[in-house]
Each structure stands twice: as structure tokens, then as C-alpha cells.
Amino acid sequence: MDDIRTPLPVSPTKFLDQVRTFIRIDGKSYSTENVYVYWIKQFILFHNKAHPRDMGKNEITAYLTHLSATRDASANTQKLALNALMFLYNRFLQQPVEKLEFRYAKKTMRTPTVFTHAEALNIINNIVMPYKLMAQLMYGGGLRVNEVLRLRVKDVDFSMGYIVIRDGKGFKDRTTLLPKSVIPDLQQQVKIVENLLAFDKSTGVSGVYMPNLLEKKYPSAGHSLGWQFLFPSQDLSRDPRSDAIRRHHVYPTTIQTHVKQAIKKANIHKQASCHTFRHSFATRLLQAKYDLKQIQTLMGHTDIRTTEIYLHVLDELGDKVKSPLD
Known part of the structure; x- marks a missing residue:
């Protein structure tokens, strides 16, 4: 049953569970939920498990540049990561991020x-x-x-x-x-x-x-x-x-x-x-x-x-x- 959302605690304490709950309340699809949570998790791991509340524009820029420069990610992959992180900061954390300057992946x-x-x-x-x-x-x-x-x-x-x-x-x-x-x-x-x-x-x-x-x-x-x-x-x-x-x-x-x-x-x-x-x-x-x-x-x-x-x-x-x- 890979298209049925797994249950979450009524009052989630884990950060990613809290993010999942917010995404569901926002009415996004289950596939979007999984994509967003995946990229948010990868972002956290890239910065040695630092909490997103303690990071911001510089860390986001570093990660997105890493995807294109080191990982050779496609433009669509980089865009997915960007959308996930913008949702995290602008919507969930209420810490708006503006004027990001990072190396864009080449769009084919x-x-x-x-x-x-x-x-x-x-x-x-x-x-x-x-x-x-x-x-x-x-x-x-x-x-x-x-x-x-x-x-x-x-x-x-x-x-x-x-x-x-x-x-x-x-x-x-x-x-x-x-x-x-x-x-x-x-x-x-x-x-x-x-x-x-x-x-x-x-x-x-x-x-x-x-x-x-x-x-x-x-x-x-x-x-x-x-x-x-x-x-x-x-x-x-x-x-x-x-x-x-x-x-x-x-x-x-x-x-x-x-x-x-x-x-x-x-x-x-x-x-x-x-x-x-x-x-x-x-x-x-x-x-x-x-x-x-x-x-x-x-x-x-x-x-x-x-x-x-x-x-x-x-x-x-x-x-x-x-x-x-x-």
C-alpha cells in the first residue's frame, strides 16, 4: 500500500513527523510529502544534522550549489530540493528566505x-x-x-x-x-x-x-x-x-x-x-x-x-x- 499515508502521532515530537503533519494539513499529495521530507532530511544530513532553525540562507545556498557542482544533479532535481527547502523555511518555520544566490544546474x-x-x-x-x-x-x-x-x-x-x-x-x-x-x-x-x-x-x-x-x-x-x-x-x-x-x-x-x-x-x-x-x-x-x-x-x-x-x-x-x- 505504497500510496496510503502512514499514520503519524497525534502530537508528533520528532521534527520530520511535525513537518509531515504540516504538509498533510496543507493538503499536498502523498508523493509531494515524501519528496519534501526526503530533501529536507538530506539537507539536515549534509550539514551534520544541524537543526534547520539554526540554519538559513547560507546553508541553503551551500547545499543547492553542492547538488549542481558536486552531485551533478539535474535542474529538475535541484528544483525539487529548492521547493522543499522553501516550503520548510517560508511556510513551516516561518523564517522567510530571500535572494538566494547559488549555482544553478544546467537545464536540459x-x-x-x-x-x-x-x-x-x-x-x-x-x-x-x-x-x-x-x-x-x-x-x-x-x-x-x-x-x-x-x-x-x-x-x-x-x-x-x-x-x-x-x-x-x-x-x-x-x-x-x-x-x-x-x-x-x-x-x-x-x-x-x-x-x-x-x-x-x-x-x-x-x-x-x-x-x-x-x-x-x-x-x-x-x-x-x-x-x-x-x-x-x-x-x-x-x-x-x-x-x-x-x-x-x-x-x-x-x-x-x-x-x-x-x-x-x-x-x-x-x-x-x-x-x-x-x-x-x-x-x-x-x-x-x-x-x-x-x-x-x-x-x-x-x-x-x-x-x-x-x-x-x-x-x-x-x-x-x-x-x-x-
């Missing part, structure tokens, strides 16, 4: 790797069910791997033909395409989930994990079909917050392994992963001349400049410029 503009349509289908056809279905949703709907895994049965609207992504990146909900070609397999997957739910009920397994304390508000909802994960794990696991034995969703590493193996079987030599399906989704829509703003909405990008990077992909693919030889 990388064009996303994409599959051709034939490559994507070749990879998908080398994956067994239900992991094949997960890959189809990543390619056909532009879902991130964690968005696929966290889908509940109720999030797929077969009659309207769309999928609802709950609490996506940045805590945003959005709707995206439900590929018509996968509807029969998805309906079969729902039946599998229904049978598994009946088995779990008969053996006394606790209801599925419910977010935001909904379990207390709706005690029976955890055993309802709509709230079940669309891709449940084969194994039961222990909820770290309540010690209840539940059935969570498939772990990210499981689907990632299946996709990596399929890429190898398909004899494709690109540096690719599950996320390449999402890049390929956006690129196909651009090739089909869909509006950039519409693609931004489907992808869930806050800034349209993030979506515009796929225009560079099309340029590299030769979508606009033709070789003289051709």
Missing part, C-alpha cells in the same frame, strides 16, 4: 520518447491480461501508471464513454477518453472484480481502502462493487493505518515489469516505460490535428507549455519537414 530540454502506433500495439499484444488492459488504457486514454492502478469500478462510465481520474497530479480530477475497443474486456474485468469481492466477503476480508475518512461516514461502502479497485492485487495486504487486512490495487512495479518485458519481446530498442504510452497518446492526437487546448485538458496539464513539448516530438518525427531524399 529532453524530447519525450514516443512509440509509433505499430510499436505501441506490438508491445500491448505481448502483455497478458489484465496488464494488457492497463497498457491499453495508458495508450488509449493518456493515463499515468498510478492513475490506472487507482481506478475504481465507479470511475468508468460505459454509457457516456469516458473515464474519470480522481485526485490526479496536483489533486485534480479530470475526464479522459474510454477507448471503445476495450469496453468488452473492461466489462469482463468488472465481473472478475465482482467475483473476487464476493470471495473476500465470504472469507471476512475487510473492505477496500476508502480515502478521506469515507470509511467512517459510509461503513458499508468498502464492500460495494463501485468502490473496488478495477485492477485488484492477487494478494491481500495489511493497511498500515488500521492493521486491517484488505485487497489493494496491483503494485506499480508489477505492471512496469510486464511492460518492460513486452518492450524487449517486441524488439524495440527505445528507452521506454509505461509513461511512454502517455507520451504516445498525446502525440497521436496532435498528429490527428486535435486542438492543443483539448489535448491539455485530456492530459491534465496545468500549463499548456507542458503540452506544447509534443510539438517538438512531431518536428523530430518529420511530421512537418520532409527529407530532400523523400
